[in-house]
Amino acid sequence: MLLATLVEHLEFSILQGDTNTNISSIAFDSREVVPNGLFVAITGFTVDGHQYIQRAVELGATAILVEKDIKVDAPITILKVADTRYAMAHTSARFYSDPTENLNLIGITGTNGKTSTTYFIKSILEQSKRTVGVIGTIGAMVGNQSLKTKSTTPTTPESLHLQHMFADMVETGVHDCVMEVSSHALSLQRTAASRFKSGIFTNLTPDHLELHNTMEEYFEAKAMLFDLTTDYNIVNIDDEYGRRLAAKISSNQAKLVTYGIENEADIRATDIRQYADYTSYIAHTPTGSIAIQSNLPGLIYVYNSLAAVACAYCNGISLDQIAAGIRAVESIKGRLEVVYQDDDRKIIVDFAHTEDSLEKALSTLRPFTKGRLLLVFGVYAAPGQLGSGKRQAMGKIAAAYSDIAIVTSDNPKDQDPDTIIAEVSAAVEAAGGTYRGIVDRREAIQYAIDISEKDDVILIAGKGHETSQVIGKTEIPFNEAEIVNEIMSSK
Structure with a gap:
């Protein structure tokens, strides 16, 4: 494809060469450049792609996109843009x-x-016999088949990988793609060229403030999605930030559709009944009402399934298919996932890694726990005051809802795990909770199992679906479901 065609909708200046050159591929990692390729020099948090331009040229790049005034002694084209x-x-x-x-x-x-x-x-879309693609935290897939991707980002891939995945989906006959869109992705322009027909807002609580600095910046990053939509914006108006968002985007092209429990909304849940292993409610829509059963317990899954009801309503799905689709979801990896259960104890793994999600997970389990509620958790947060606030908040929640909190490592990365555990433990103690600090996460899980008694529930929080742990710069295999079952099989 001609470079001129690739960049015809961009504002740029030509530093050298011209746009009448054929491009065979695009890369932002210089190691992946091939002959006649376009190399995009991205200024990252720790690495500046402009430093690797010469390497890209040596590998055969014939065109470079840059943000800085660059000159290369080679017969290539260099285009300067405001944001690569x-x-x-x-x-x-x-x-x-x-x-x-x-x-x-x-x-x-x-x-x-x-x-x-x-x-x-x-699941709802599949009830209407559609082939559905998914891109998100657990991975990318079409139907039940995983998509191969080079992406290493945890939720929303870089734009190059994202567009490649969309193209693969189209080629294989996918009609619908449901994608998790992170605040990082929106801030870093990964979704800038994606045409969303619908956008959904679930809630906003403190997280990722190491990138966004304040909740206001975090909110504005999330709100960017709803300027990219064409048909529907679906918003939880029980959430404080959801109400702000609804007001902010009320005049957008996309139709605003609200959902909630406490406030009057277009899609609303009533008659909510919570049980140990599922939750039921009545969903009310402009086209009628339907009984819904979610096999994931807790009020949070009423909200999340209600968001799905709203989305399905916007897509013209029948009420019966909506109810069948939600009921068909037996479990979701790492979301209140029961990884072991016998007559004496239940062991659950959950991705809860913020104070809000930890509180929701514990408060869901608490009413149905006959014995003690044992919590194994760690806190990864940015260094400094922001991280300290998160560690203290999660320590207080652990004290309020668990009988014993085993404080351990999550993904400490370059931070000192002993320091993190000491601060979280101090917060648990200050709030009147009982705790034990154990740096090694496997040992912490082992300890929780060893001290558990009949009718106890163990919640292992923070990693959920993840199958590795990052300590320093090393990523090691760490599958909590497998670890739990290895420990139990040896008893």
């Missing part, structure tokens, strides 16, 4: 023939609930 991330999103979309023009793309954003909402929607 934005430019990469648009050139990638064009390179892959604008695949989201041929997809019913549904984006879900919010602090908590993105993954479960995604899988509820996927």
Whole structure:
């Protein structure tokens, strides 16, 4: 494809060469450059792609997109743009023939609930015999088949990989794609060239403040999704930030559809009944009401399945298919997932890694725990005051809802795990809780199992679906479901 075609909708200046050159591929990692490729120099948090331009040229790049005044002693084209991330999103979309023009793309954003909402929607759409693609925290898939991807980002891939995945979906006959959209992705322009037909907002609670600095910046990052939609914006108006968002986007092109429990909304849940292993309620929509059963217990999954009801309503799905789709979701990996159960104890793994999600997980389990509620958890947060606030908040929640909190490591990365555990433990103690600090996460799980008694419930929180742990710069295998069952099989 001609470079001129790739960049025709971008504002740029030509530092050298011209745009009349054929491009065979796009790369933002210089190691992946091939002959006649376009290299996009991205300024990252720790690495500046401009430092690798010479390497890209040596590997055969014939064109470079930059943000800085660069000159290379080689017969190549260099284009300067204001934001190479934005430019990469648009050139990638064009390179892959604008695949989201041929997809019913549904984006879900919010602090908590993105993954479960995604899988509820996927199941509902599959009830109407559609082939559905999913991109999110647990991975990318079409139907039940995983998609191969080079992406290493935890939720929303870089724009180049994202557009490639969309193109693969279109090629395989996918009509609908449901995608988790992180605040990082929105801020870093990964979704800039994606055409969303619907956007969903679940909630907003403190998280990722190491990137956004304040809740206001975090909110504004999330709100960016709803300026990318064309048909529907679906918002939880029981959430304080959801109400703000609804007011902010009320005049947008996309129709505003609200959902909630406490406030009057377009889609509303009443008659909520909670049990140990499921929750039931009545969903009210403009086209009628239907009894819903979610096999994931807790009020949070009423909200998340209700968001799916709202999305399905907007997509013209029948009420019977909506109810069948939600009921068909037996479990979601790492979301209140029972990984072991016998007559004496139940062991549950959950992704809860913020104070809000930890509180919701513990408060869901508490009423149905006959014995003690044992919590194994760690806290990963940014260094400094922001991280300290999160550690103290989660320590207080652990004290309020668990009988014994075993404080351990999550993904400490370059932080000192002993320091983190000491601060969280101090918060548990200050709030009147009982705790034990154990740095090694496997040992912490072993300890919780060893001290558990009949009718106890053990919640292992923070990692959920993740199958590795990052200590320093080393990523080690760490599958909590497997670890639990290895320990139990040896008893």
